[in-house]
Amino acid sequence: MSGGDQEPGRYYVGVDVGTGSVRAALVDQRGVLLAFADQPINKWEPQFSHHEQSSEDIWAACCVVTKKVVQGIDVNQVRGLGFDATCSLVVLDKQFHPLPVNLEGDSRRNIIMWLDHRAVSQVHRINETQHSVLQYVGGVMSVEMQAPKLLWLKENLRETCWDKAGHFFDLPDFLSWKATGVTARSLCSLVCKWTYSAEKGWDDSFWKTIGLEDFVADNYSKIGNQVLPPGASLGNGLTPEAAKDLGLPAGVAVAASLIDAHAGGLGVIGADVRGHGLSCEGQPVTSRLAVICGTSSCHMGISRDPIFVPGVWGPYFSAMVPGFWLNEGGQSVTGKLIDHMVQGHAAFPELQAKAAARCQSVYAYLNSHLDLIKKAQPVGFLTVDLHVWPDFHGNRSPLADLTLKGMVTGLKLSQDLDDLAILYLATVQAIAFGTRLIIEAMEAAGHSVSTLFLCGGLSKNPLFVQMHADITGMPVILSQEVESVLVGAAILGACASGDFASVQIL
Numbered sequence: 041m042s043g044g045d046q047e048p049g050r051y052y053v054g055v056d057v058g059t060g061s062v063r064a065a066l067v068d069q070r071g072v073l074l075a076f077a078d079q080p081i082n083k084w085e086p087q088f089s090h091h092e093q094s095s096e097d098i099w100a101a102c103c104v105v106t107k108k109v110v111q112g113i114d115v116n117q118v119r120g121l122g123f124d125a126t127c128s129l130v131v132l133d134k135q136f137h138p139l140p141v142n143l144e145g146d147s148r149r150n151i152i153m154w155l156d157h158r159a160v161s162q163v164h165r166i167n168e169t170q171h172s173v174l175q176y177v178g179g180v181m182s183v184e185m186q187a188p189k190l191l192w193l194k195e196n197l198r199e200t201c202w203d204k205a206g207h208f209f210d211l212p213d214f215l216s217w218k219a220t221g222v223t224a225r226s227l228c229s230l231v232c233k234w235t236y237s238a239e240k241g242w243d244d245s246f247w248k249t250i251g252l253e254d255f256v257a258d259n260y261s262k263i264g265n266q267v268l269p270p271g272a273s274l275g276n277g278l279t280p281e282a283a284k285d286l287g288l289p290a291g292v293a294v295a296a297s298l299i300d301a302h303a304g305g306l307g308v309i310g311a312d313v314r315g316h317g318l319s320c321e322g323q324p325v326t327s328r329l330a331v332i333c334g335t336s337s338c339h340m341g342i343s344r345d346p347i348f349v350p351g352v353w354g355p356y357f358s359a360m361v362p363g364f365w366l367n368e369g370g371q372s373v374t375g376k377l378i379d380h381m382v383q384g385h386a387a388f389p390e391l392q393a394k395a396a397a398r399c400q401s402v403y404a405y406l407n408s409h410l411d412l413i414k415k416a417q418p419v420g421f422l423t424v425d426l427h428v429w430p431d432f433h434g435n436r437s438p439l440a441d442l443t444l445k446g447m448v449t450g451l452k453l454s455q456d457l458d459d460l461a462i463l464y465l466a467t468v469q470a471i472a473f474g475t476r477l478i479i480e481a482m483e484a485a486g487h488s489v490s491t492l493f494l495c496g497g498l499s500k501n502p503l504f505v506q507m508h509a510d511i512t513g514m515p516v517i518l519s520q521e522v523e524s525v526l527v528g529a530a531i532l533g534a535c536a537s538g539d540f541a542s543v544q545i546l
């Protein structure tokens with residue numbers, strides 16, 4: 041943030057909607073986190089590869105956590121509110137009521153989640169068009185983006201959903217609408233997931249070519265024809281109804297939102313590293329790669345000029361840091377994959393019991409167990425005979441191939457706790473190798489990355505962080521403030537309040 045003299049008692053609230061939970065933080069003018077709360081959210085998987093959520097459930101969780109973090113302060117001192125969220129697709133009817141995105145007609149489930157892979161045939165046809173907008177998503181559109189999901193709804197739920205729909209929102213934009221009644225979309229979501237260009241706007245020919253000419257005909261009113269930069273103040277701030285829900289005064293400034301990975305990127309990429317003796321001190325911000333590691337991992341690199349990296353999303357102009365181009369590499373499942381491997385193993389109940397007896401998380405227990413069994417050798421060498429290919433949910437970057445599957449080689453006829461620990465290590469290593477492949481692709485195209493800045497839930501796992509450093513050969517910086525994604529969301533609120541002139545930190 042630039043500008044903004046310190047004034048006592050000025051607070052900002054950041055709300056971060058991840059895949060598994062909603063978090064909120066109260067943040068002061070120095071970016072220090074004063075209070076934190078989280079709340080799990082519901083997910084449904086009605087069939088394989090279909091992942092759904094409920095916008096009402098998510099909003100209710102936002103209200104719970106916001107009320108918690110402002111307990112104990114004078115809420116009139118809250119100056120601004122910012123949201124970030126996963127890039128999931130929210131569908132509402134013309135009166136803004138939820139519409140079902142499923143064959144069962146359950147309107148509570150009105151969100152197609154970002155990791156939903158139902159629209160395989162649709163994305164295949166979109167990619168066959170070789171339309172020029174695809175240049176700005178790494179050359180290949182991902183099934184996780186919004187255009188294929190919209191086409192799926194038109195082709196599969198015409199009467200129950202498509203014909204009745206009045207509003208299709210990216211989840212971050214749904215939240216800012218819910219808070220303010222303003223339907224303007226954030227440049228971040230539209231550029232990164234909807235093919236909007238910061239310079240040229242919508243491309244009519246793309247939507248006509250793929251069979252969604254409906255949007256062109258109504259001047260994009262259902263997907264957004266007013267677009268604002270992240271951090272811009274929306275309307276008159278919180279509506280009285282939303283204010284009551286959130287436990288804040290009406291009129292508090294609300295910002296145009298960011299996608300969660302971008303909020304994390306904003307929270308860490310401009311970190312002031314002076315005075316810590318770090319090798320990246322004095323190096324340009326474009327040499328930093330922010331890696332936001334939660335359910336998925338997102339690799340955010342910025343540049344002054346557009347860089348086209350095959351298989352890596354972007355280049356996106358001003359979608360994260362104003363005035364910079366962004367490339368976004370990604371691995372669709374990382375935290376989810378580690379959880380899947382560990383929880384699915386025959387020795388998991390034993391692990392749970394042993395970790396509980398020591399009042400440790402299963403991951404802290406596994407990390408100390410690996411230390412025990414490695415003996416004199418470096419821990420990484422425990423996996424010389426066991427290897428994982430981590431694309432259990434396809435490969436987002438740099439191969440951009442959703443058909444890829446996972447593999448494990450080197451399995452034996454034993455399934456004890458040692459085997460589980462080594463399989464966990466091999467999974468973490470495979471994910472770190474995936475990051476290395478993404479960096480190599482970005483560097484081959486013109487990026488020059490020298491330092492990783494990690495944040496998100498997985499950055500709390502020391503083994504995950506160490507393997508990323510060992511396998512990429514790069515130093516990894518962690519912020520003092522572990523909830524960097526929330527700091528990013530609060531920066532948006534601070535900017536919207538007018539206390540700071542921009543989200544720019546550089």
Ligand SMILES: Nc1ncnc2c1ncn2[C@@H]1O[C@H](COP(=O)(O)OP(=O)(O)O)[C@@H](O)[C@H]1O
Pocket residue numbers: 057058059060061333334335336374375376378379401403404496497498500501
């Ligand atoms: N202290 C921790 N140690 C190890 N793994 C952790 C820790 N905290 C969270 N994780 C892992 O991080 C992932 C979730 O990260 P999070 O940022 O909360 O995700 P999301 O934003 O997608 O909801 C999960 O896979 C979880 O197991």
Ligand SMILES: O=C(CO)[C@H](O)[C@H](O)COP(=O)(O)O
Pocket residue numbers: 058059060125126127128154232299300301302333334335336337338368370
């Ligand atoms: O596509 C993405 C960002 O562009 C993310 O992968 C998606 O938003 C999910 O994030 P998370 O893993 O933190 O829940």
